[in-house]
Amino acid sequence: MNTLILATALVQGASAATATPAGDLVFEPAYFAEAAPVTALDMVRRVPGFVIDSGDAVRGFAGAAGNVLVDGVRPSTKNRTIDDVLTAIPAAQVLRIELIRTPRPGLDQQGAQLLVNVVRVAKESRSQAVTLSNYSYAGSALLPSLRGEMSRRNRKGGWEASFLLSLNQDESGDGKRITRLPDGTVFDRAKVAIDSPIRGAEARLAGDTGFAGGVIRGNLSFTHQDYRTHEVLDFLEGPLAGSMARTDDAIRTNSGEAGAEWSRSFASNLSAKLLVLATRKDVSTRSASEGPDGSSLYRADSIADERILRATLARAPGSGIAWEINGEVAYNSLDSQSAFEIDGVPVALPNSDVRIAEWRGDASAKLTVPLSPRLTAEATARGEYSSLGQTNRVTDFDYTTRFGFFKPKLLMRWDAGNRSQIRLRLEREVGQLDFTDFASSASLIDGTVNAGNLDLRPQTAWIGEAAAERRFGKDGVVTLTYRHHRIDNVLDLIPVEGLDAPGNIGRGHINALGAQVTWPLDPLGISGGRVSFSGEWRSSAVRDPVDGSRRPITALAPFTGEIHATLDRPSLRSSFAIDVYFGQELTYRRLAEWRQTSDEPYISLKWTYTASPRLTIEASAQNILGRKRERDRKVYDGTRADGRLLFEEERWYRSTTGLFLSLRRQL
Structure with a gap:
């Protein structure tokens, strides 16, 4: 009842x-x-x-x-x-x-x-589709893409395959760069032109079928991306007036994956899963700048490999206590080489030729206990162990670090009425060391050179979270979430051999308040309309390793959010949408530099038209306001704590509006 x-x-x-x-x-x-x-x-x-x-x-x-x-x-x-x-x-x-x-x-x-x-x-079905689409931007050629899809399914399983060839462009546009001396006077002024073309290709195959009394699922994939950024400075004022400078970044990535998972159910509601997975990623980076004040060149190549074996055994009774046991072994490696030169003269980079290899084990046991018809608890005991070896091929330095962590988690869910729910979480999270942090890196577009650091520890945190959800009407929802992170070993930037490098800087905390709202517009007389909002406000604090002050954690945006509004008109065979992605403000504190980036909101309009059961047309205007993207810098002749301010730089550009048209034909 x-x-x-x-x-x-x-x-x-x-x-x-x-x-x-x-x-x-x-x-x-x-x-x-x-x-x-x-x-x-x-x-x-x-x-x-x-x-x-x-x-x-x-x-x-x-x-x-x-x-x-x-x-x-x-x-x-x-x-x-x-x-x-x-x-x-x-x-x-x-x-x-x-x-x-x-x-x-x-x-x-x-x-x-x-x-x-x-x-x-779970029945016989077939699907084949071809999608032809195109992006166009002011002052650029057409950027077409072609996607093909095919799938087959029956009661025993099925398969799906797809390919994609694409040309696109990241946000590009024109703006200005102004450099000011400490007293506020303009030192130089330049026009900025930024262009970021992207080429991509991918092929994927996945399927599932019955095997050994269960189901086996497999997948193969390959992706290629060529991402480039070109920046041209045309100096209008200052000592370089009348000259030009150019910086080019190119990042090429090839990645592949092969994986399979077998699962089977046994008597007494017992089930087992076995997963094997292998991935590989090759990345080539080239960054070059040339202008009246000299030239620079940065090169880096890396190969990352991963192999995973995972097993799961679970019992899921119709009622009462359920349990699950997981075990996982993974091997990861990264080979990275980099080089940097100024005016043809090599500049030594710490850890410019390194190999990182890690064996990682992870095991967990989970109990799900119904405490009452409305209250459920889920407790997980999880541990991990890793042995991480580092080799510096320039200095012949070998070093092995071993880490072990216990990571408990407790979840509580309470159905506080038919349409309300309270969710609680207490968990110890352990971050992973990014292998690229052990190696040197640079981006001349951003004007940064980072040293690698072999002396790193994973960031750990205790997290408490509470969420309250309330549903109303046909599909209205309001969810509020509060989350607190108490962090040890915060990963940030520290000085290493006179350069910035990733490093641990002590304890910190994050407080976050999130809201998700889905609001149907039918009660307002707008049939088929709906507005949804998702956002999170954050505050944080950590001790700065350079000047000792308490300040926010690096690159943690105070607010992130988005709004999506849709309007369905079946009589017109159309659906309309507006998407708003709020801008972010990120602050970076380097050894001799303070930097802040900020973006205005990104807004797009979309119209989807079902011309026939087999033909769908989508048209959209992307970035309709041409959002402004800014980067402000303060650069010192020493550290931020004791150095003298050399100059301040303001750089901004407005990214261009793009038009998108897509035709999807079901064959």
Whole structure:
């Protein structure tokens, strides 16, 4: 009876979400029909109160979990984002979308408080599609892209394949750079022109089928990206007036992945999973500058490899206590070589030729305990051990560091009424050392040179979090979240051999307040309209290693947020959207420099037209306000603590508006 009352309260017409007895929400294809979705990604983005999280870019598989499942299983890939995975699933192959708000034994939840499960149809289906799209910007040539997709499914499994060839452009535009002396007078003034073309290619293949009494899923992928940035300075005032300077950055990345996961259910609600995964990434960086005051050249090449073996055993009874045990072994390595020269003269960089290799083990045990019909607790005991070897091939220095950490986690969920939920989390998180921090790096576009640092420790933190969710109407949701981080070994920048380098600077903290709102506009007389907001406000503090002051953590934005408004008009076979991404302000404190970057909001308008059941047309105007991007610097002749201010620099440009047109044809 209670289930019937709850379902009746939530269901307002055939297209509304329905509730399960456990409090999860189920969205049938009819719920999304007015928006005419093309892929599973279009559907998931419409789930009220949910924001896609692709997980963290970390080594190993356990810590990289996102918050989207496909058929109850986490995608067995690290080289593809959640958006990529969902784009490859046609909307016609989606049976339903489940919003998991409570622990559900048997699902690969990875400790997420809120996640989506995309359930595909288990019947014969075929899909083939070709998408031709084009970006155009003021003053640039056409930038076309071609994407092809194919999938087949039946009751035993299926496969999907896709390829993409793309030309695009990152934010580019024109602006100014002004340098001022300490007394405020202008030293020089220059026009700035920035162009950032991108070329990309990718090919992917994934499938699943029955094997050894269970299901085996596999995936192969390859991606290539050529990302370039060109900056030209045309000096108008000052000692260099009438001359020009040019800086070019080029980053080429080739990456590949192969993985497979086998899962099987046994008697007594017991299930097992076995995962093997291998990835490789080659990165080549070239940065060169040339002007009337000299030339510089930076070169770097790196190869990163990862191998993962993971096993899971879980018991998910129909009621009572559920448990899960995981074990994982991973091997990671990075080979990095770099060189820097000024006017043809080599400049020595610390740790310019290094090899990093790590063996990592991770084990966890999780219990899910229903304390009452409305209250559930989930406790996880997790430990990790790593042995990290470092070799400096210039000095023949070899060093091995071993780390061991215990990482407990406690989650509590309380259904405070039929449409409200309280979620609590207490967890010890341990960050991973970025292998690139051990090697030297530079970007002449940014004007930075960083030394590598072999003496690093992982950042650790105790995190307490509380979230309150309230649902109203057909699909209205308000969620407020407060989170506190108490951090040890904050990773920031420290001086190493006279250069900036990544390093630990002591204890710090972060306080964050987040809000997510989905507001249907039907009560206001705007049928088919909806507005959603997601934002987070942050404050932080840490002790500065240069001047000893208490200041915010480097590159932590005080606010991040976005607004999305949609309007569906089935009678016009159209859907309209406006997307607003608020700008960010980031502050960096280097040894002899203070730097701040800030962006204005990025706004786009989109129109999606279903010309026929097989043809979808999408047109959009990107960055319609031509947002302003700024970089301010203060540079000293010594450290920020005891040096004299040499100059202040203000650099800004307005990025150009882009027009996008896409035609997707279902074959």
